[in-house]
Amino acid sequence: MRAAFSDTLVRLAKADPNVLLLTGDHGYALFDDFRRECPAQYINAGIAEQNMVGMAAGLARTGFRPFVYGLSAFIPVRVLEQIKLDIAHDHLPVILIGDGAGFVYSHLGTSHQSTEDMACTRAIPDLSVYSPADRFEVSACMALAYQTKVPVYLRMGKSDRGDVHTHDLSQVKAGQLLQVKAGQAGAISLIATGALVRTALDIAQASYPEASVWSAPFIKPMDSQQVITICAQSRAVMVLEEHSVLGGLGSVITEIASEFAPVRILRVGVQDRFSQHCGTYEYLLKEHGLDRPAVEQRIRDFLIAN
Amino acid sequence: MASFDARALRKTVLDMAFAGSTVHIGCAFSIIELLAVLYRSHLRYPGNDPQATDRDYLVLSKGHGVMAQYACMRELGWLKDEAFSGYFADGSDLKGLSDSRIPGLEVTSGSLGHGFSVGLGMAMGAKLRGTDQKTYALVGDGEINEGPIWEGALFAAHHELKNFIVIVDENGFQAMGRTQDVLRLGAIQSKFESFGFEARTIDGHDEAAIDHAIEQLWASSSTAPKALIAKTVKGKGVPFMEHNNIWHYTRLNQETYAQALAAVAGSAS
CATH class of the missing domain: 3.40.50.970 (Thiamin diphosphate (ThDP)-binding fold, Pyr/PP domains)
Incomplete structure (x- = not known):
C-alpha cells in the first residue's frame, strides 16, 4: 500500500x-x-x-x-x-x-x-x-x-494487511461504497474502512457466508442512496473502523440510516478512550476490542440481543 | 486616478464603521499610510485587475485592519459605494475581517498567524515559477505572538525568499492591552534579523519614509527575505482614539462619529 x-x-x-x-x-x-x-x-x-x-x-x-x-x-x-x-x-x-x-x-x-x-x-x-x-x-x-x-x-492507516480488492479501481467515484464480498438480501452487512476492511472480510468469510461486506474508502462525500439501499436490505449493519465511534464511519452510516432506512447498527471502533499501554499493533487492537476475536464476539452478542 | 490620501481613507473607514456600527477602527487606522504607499507606489495589478495572475500579492494577515484595505480598494474602483453605506447589512459581502472571497483580499484572516504562511507559499510559488511577483504580508505586532510566524520566518530565510516582505504594524497594542504587558516582543527588528531577514524600522505614518524603506529593501542584492518594522499609533488620526485601546472594541455613536470626522478633516495630510 x-x-x-x-x-x-x-x-x-x-x-x-x-x-x-x-x-x-x-x-x-x-x-x-x-x-x-x-x-x-x-x-x-x-x-x-x-x-x-x-x-x-x-x-x-x-x-x-x-x-x-x-x-x-x-x-x-x-x-x-x-x-x-x-x-x-x-x-x-x-x-x-x-x-x-x-x-x-x-x-x-x-x-x-x-x-x-x-x-x-x-x-x-x-x-x-x-x-x-x-x-x-x-x-x-x-x-x-x-x-x-x-x-x-x-x-x-495500517498498510500491510493485504489487498481487499482484486483489481484496479480507476473507475471509482467519490462517495462510492465498494463491495468486497457479495451477500444475500436480509442477511447482515458489514461496512468497514481502512485497515479494518480486512477484519470485516475475514469475519464474514469465516462466520457469516451470507453477509455482504463493503469497504468505505470515502467518509465524505458519502453516497447516501447506496447506504440507504444497503441498510434497507440488511437485517443488521456492523460498522468497523480503527477510529473513535464518535464522528467516524459509524456515525456517517448511522446518521443516514436513522433518517432514511432505520436498521440496527453496531458501531465497532474506539470507545472514546486513549490507549492505556503500549505493545504491538495486534496488542493495541486487543486493548481496544478491535482484534478479530473481540469483534466477532461483539457481533455475536449484538445479533443475539437484536 | 486613485490618490490614496490618508485623510480620505480614514474618512471612508469612519463612514463604514459608523454605517456598520462596527469595531476595530484603531486597528485600521494604524495601517492607513502603509497601505496607501503600497497601493500607490508598489503593488502591481496589471489592468487594475485584483485577480490578475501576474499581480503582486498583498496579504493582510492582521485581518482586523480590513477596513483600511476596503478604503483603498474603493479608490481602485474594486468596491462600490453601496458596499460601504451598507456595511454589515444582512446578506452583505464585506465582513469584519479579511475574507479571500472578495477579489483583492488574498487571504481569510482574523485568526492570526495564517496569512504570513499563505503569503510565504505565494512567494515560494513565484520563486518556483521564476516570476518577479512580490509578496507583502502585513502582520500586527500582537500577531507575532503566534508560532507559525516564526516557523515561517525560518522557512523564508532558509529558502532565500527575497521576493517576500513582512511588514509589522508595531502599534504597541493587542486585544487586551499593551504588547509590552501581555507578552514582551523585545526588539522586533533584531528578532527578524536573527532569523536571517534584512530588516528596517521606520515611522509607519511617514509615507516618504515607508516608500523609501521599501525601495531600499527591494534594491538590496541580498537573497534574504525582508522585514519592515513600522512604528505606528493605534487609532492614528483621531486624537481621542490614539494609543487608546478601547477603540479596538468601541463603536461610534453620532457624537464620536462627528468628532472623529472633524479630527480627520483637520489633521495634517
Missing part, C-alpha cells in the same frame, strides 16, 4: 510539474523514489506543520498542486484551523496525507496515535475525507483527489 502511494505520487508528479510534495520532516524511506525522480518538486518544510499547511494554500493559489504529508496525529489534527481557513474555505486543491492513522504507532503512545482525525475533518465544510484500505484504493483515492481538484484529507 505504501509502495502504491509512492508510485502514484511519483507518476502524478512526473506528469504534472505543478505537483509538489511538502513534508513536515517525515517519510524518510517512503520518499526515496520521489526525491530521486522529482527533486525540484520536493519541499521538506521542517518540523513546522502550521506554516507548511498555510504555505500549501499559498502555493495552491499560485497554481501548484500540493500534496502535504505528515503523520495523521499531526496532519490534520494539529493543523485543523489552517485546513479550515487557509484551504477548505477557498476550495483550494490541496491533498493532505495523514499517515500512520489509528494504532500504527502502537509502541509510541498517544502522541502518535490518531483515532479522532476523521471526526475532526468531516465537520469542515468542503473538505473531502478519504480512507483507503489497500493499494488499489490508495491509488484510486489519490488519482481521484488529484483529478477532482477539491481539498482532500487522505487517511492512511
